[in-house]
Amino acid sequence: MQTSGWLQLGLFVLALAAITKPVGLYLMRVLDANGRTWLDPVLRPLERLTYCLMGVDSSKEHDWKQYTLAMLAFSLVGCLFTYAILRLQHLLPLNPQGFGPLSPDLAFNTAASFTTNTNWQSYVGETTMSYLSQMVGLAFHNFVSAATGIAIAAALVRGLARHSVRTIGNFWVDLVRVTYYLLLPVCLVFALVLVSQGMIQNFKPYTKARLTESFNIQVAKTDDKGQPVTTNVAVTVQAPKLDENGQPMMVSGAAVMVDVPKLDEKGQPVMTNMPVMVDRKVDEQTIVQGPMASQVAIKMLGTNGGGYANANAAHPFENPTPLSNFLQMLSIFAIGSGLTYYLGRMTKNQAHGWSVWTAMMVLFLGGTLLCWWAEAKGNPVHQQLGVAVADGNMEGKEVRFGIFNSALFAAVTTDASCGAVNSMHDSFTALGGFVPLFNIQLGEIIVGGVGAGLYGMLVFVVLAVFIAGLMVGRTPEYLGKKIQSYEVKMAMLALLVLAVSILGFSAWASVSKCGLAGLNNAGPHGLSEMLYAYSSANGNNGSAFAGLNANTPWYNTTIGLAMLIGRFLMIVPILAMAGSLAQKKIAPPSAGTFPVAGGTFVVLLLGTVLLVGALNFLPALTLGPIVEHFLTLQGKLF
Amino acid sequence: MKELLSHFRSAVMSTLVLAAVCCGLYPLIVFGIAQAAFREQANGSLIVDKNGTVRGSTLLGQGFTADKYFHPRPSAAGNGYDAANSGGSNFGPTSQKLYDAIKDRIAACRKENGLKDTDAIPADAVTASGSGLDPHISVRNAELQVPRVARARSLSEKRILDMVARFTDKPDFNILGDPGVNVLELNLALDSNGAASVRRP
Incomplete structure (x- = not known):
């Protein structure tokens, strides 16, 4: 753990802290249907034209059921749109390498994957996808699944901030405004910066x-x-x-x-x-050639993570320099971090926003340091052969990033639901690989996916407040609203869906022939590969212990289902909670109100997150990375 | 029911409009500006020789085995440095296959470079990168190969070391990332008597 690593870590956290408020303030304008931005002269006419074509009345707001229905209809249509493009790829233009159509199971898996902001990739980008499939079939969802996530988070925050109303915003307006005013302009600039570093953007056949x-x-x-x-x-x-x-x-x-x-x-x-x-x-x-930069910009900013090339952000074209690497990591966290400020602003309790942010940072730093330490320490078995001890574990890592930036990227991409990788997590040491896996299993609430991270964390906040209420024997309140059985039921539903689906599918895979056939590593590492796959799918992360050969009908189908479950069975209870909260009255705080800002709250929130994560997943993790760690120390190989 | 139909109409139309803007207009604008302002990078930072033949990309590694060349890291991309099939080995820490591979590579590295059996080998020299296309090797890995390359080319070690220094990419702003020696550029420069490789504009 060298000094340069500490300096880079400090720089990263400082940069993140510095952009949180500006991003949050900009989000206030974007997520307000009448908000003004400096882009209005260009984008306002386009926005109006879009509503006109869609037949949407932008002044009309939805209750939670209408909002949910609109979101589900949009996701279904988008999923079918991508499925059709992938199946018909050979008949469509922009296919200079002449790639054939995808098989039905692979097309289903990929369409579900991109619709749910997961970007799990069963395919090898360079040898499967035409330029049109990449640019339209996949990048479309990079934009709109990110916008959908932000919209859901905004709806939940509105539910908290409003009182005695039924409406939580208009899904179509949120979708269009986030895409036009936030994602597109930032991506345009970001993509060009990436090109300046060496990322490709062309339509030439492969050279x-x-x-x-x-x-x-x-x-x-x-x-x-x-x-x-x-x-x-x-x-x-x-x-x-x-x-x-x-x-x-x-x-x-x-x-x-x-x-x-x-x-x-x-x-x-x-x-x-x-x-x-x-x-x-x-x-x-x-x-490889193609329109890479335009896709990579949104893949990072929208925490999608689906690589243009198979090696994702480890590929030198997809992440040419340490500077591009730094900016990509920052962009993964940018919106999620800004949303905590948005939460504080909207609920008129800025300290609460910063407290949530602090809790996230504590978890982020803990994971990053453990992963960095484990990777810098390296693999004792290989060091006995003569590998230099000071170099750490370089299998699956790039020289230009080194140990520190590989570990930091792994933590960032799994804290958020991004899933892009600049090193191969499968080849991490046992404890180094434990960190990304556990990050995902905590529910990706450490900054998290755009929108998804905030609404995921707010589920834990509701739970923490509920537990605090039980401890002191009062009806729990959150920002002046009574948390009652309906809210707690919805919160528990959202949490249980994740655990049941991850553990259920992993268990099935580990006892079925089809599941075991895909393994690249034997022993406990094989279990980690399967556990990681379903954690990543349910958490809508998309990164992998990539040795697993998941491009089989069985894996494509089960992982596809896990992604849909992890996304939509989580969102619906959250929107229901938002609808219920919006209708409640706000009671003025009293002496007995549990404060949702400050040290006590942060500790309680951290405790809730870690307790739920540990209770759900520690038994499975013990059989995977943890036992593998002890076996490595003994020099046992498989 | 009427509400559902109206939602589906909005869903179909928004899919078409947003696809046109985000997947048509946006990448084309990026393409236009990138080709005008960063032509070399946007087309893959290609290296061309004086006959106009493309020899590779400054960003992508290539395989070298002869004594007179610096050797890159082991590669798991396709058959080795396949730039249309990137990827790592994905072997875990307890993998027997990885153990055997590293053992063989260490033995080969010591033999090629005339090292003692007790000399530690730089990790990057015996492990595959994540992309399988890593253009760099660590500075220590390069220094270890200097005597071999100097002997094979009948040049002084000092001269080769200078060349290594010239093709070492420093951390960005002296803080971000780790230094690395660009193997392809270095080898091509050695072949052309020290002249830096030409990049296609």
Whole structure:
């Protein structure tokens, strides 16, 4: 843990703190249907035209049921829109590499993934998606799923701030205004900054570069019809080697094994067809191209995280420099952090907003430091072989980012529901990999996904206030509103859906053939791969222990369902809670009111978050990363 | 029911309008400005030789095995440094395969560079990067290879060290990120007698 890392961490937190208020103030204007911004001269006419085409009366607000219905209708249409593009990709333009259509299960998984702001990727971007699929089919959801999340958070905050009314805003207005006034202008500038660092933005076919050193690879030989050529060879099996006396040869207590031809019941050798392999000379490097920067900007700002390339933000085009890396991390947190200020402003209790922010920062720093420490310490098993101890664990990490920026990025991307990665979490040390996994399982409330982080955290706030009420024997109040059984039921529903779905699907995967077939690592790390996959899907994160081969019909379907459950079964109870809160009267605070700002509140909130997270997931985590940590110390391999 | 239909109408229309703005207008504006202002970067920071042949990108690593070249990190992208198939090994900390691979790589690295069996090897020299396309190696990894490259090219170690220093990317603003030596640029410069590689405008 070097000084440069501490300096960079300080810089990051300072930068985040500095942008929180300005972003929050700007959100006040964007999320007010009549709010004014300096972009009005350009965007106001476009906004009006959009409402006109949509047939929306922007002055009419929704109650929570109408708001929910509009959100669900929009998500369904968007999901089908993307499904259609992916299935028809080969017939659509902007496909210079000539990629074919996606299979139904992969298209379902991908459409669900992007609709729910998850951006789980079962596919390899560079070899699957046409430019049109990337730019329209996927990037569309990067914008609107982010806008939807922010809209839901705003609806919940309105429910808290208003009293004695039924309405919580107009979904269509929130959607359009967030997209036009917030996401688009920021992305435009951000994308260009990223290009200046080396990110690509073009529509050229992939470039062929001539290698200095060519090399040979083994490929299956094909005939003139393109069919693989095969040869008939004997199948071999392992058998103990015998000495001249016909006795098995033993070396240090174990029988020596040799390959012998396998025989059928008639004593004839069993034959099989094997593909004939030939050498092929590789003297070119195919370099990916395409409209990357415009997509990456929104992928980060909207906490979507779906990479243009398979390696996501580890790919040098997708994250060329440490500066681009810093800005990408900052943009992941920017809106979520600003929303805490928005919460304070709207509820006229700025200290409450900052208290929520502080609780988030405590959890963020805790996770980051643990992950950084574990990765900097490295893998003792490899160090015994001769890997330099001071270098830490570099498997799956890029030199330009180093240990610190890889650990920080991993914490940021899983604190938020982003899921972009600049290093491979699967190859982290056991404790280093525990951090991103646990961050997701806490519900991504540490700043969190845009909007989703705030409404997720407010569920915990409601719970914390409820627990405080039980402790002192008073009806719990939150910002002057009585928290009653309806609110607590909705909060618990939102929390339980996550736990039941993550643990249920992981358990199913770990006992089913289809689930086990996808593993890249054996032992406890295999369980971590499955646990991470369903945590990531339910939490709408999208990052992975990427060794898991999840592009199978079984994984595509179950993960697709988990993403839909994690998004919509969470949002509906939250909107119901918003509707109920909006109708309540505000009671003036009394001496017995539990204050929702200050140290006591922060500690209680942290306690609630950690307690719920630990109760839900510690048993499963013990069998995964935690046992793996102790096995690593003993040098056990799988 | 009427309300539901009106919501669906709004949903379909907003999908079309927002798709046109966010997925048509927006990327095209970025494309236009990027191509005008940052042409080299927007097209992949490509390196071209004097015959006009594209030799690679300054941002993407390539495989090198000969003694006279600096060797990049091991790569898990396709068959190695496949720039259209990026990715890491995704082997976990208790993976036997990873253990075996690192063991072999350490042995190979010591043999190539004439190191003792007790010499520690820089981690980046024996581990695959996340992208499989990491253009950099650590400075220590490069320094360790200097004697070998100098011998193979019959040049002084001092001269090779100077070249390494020239192609070392420092942390941004001297604080962000870690320093790294750009292997492809360095090797191409060694081949062209010290001349920096040309980038396509």
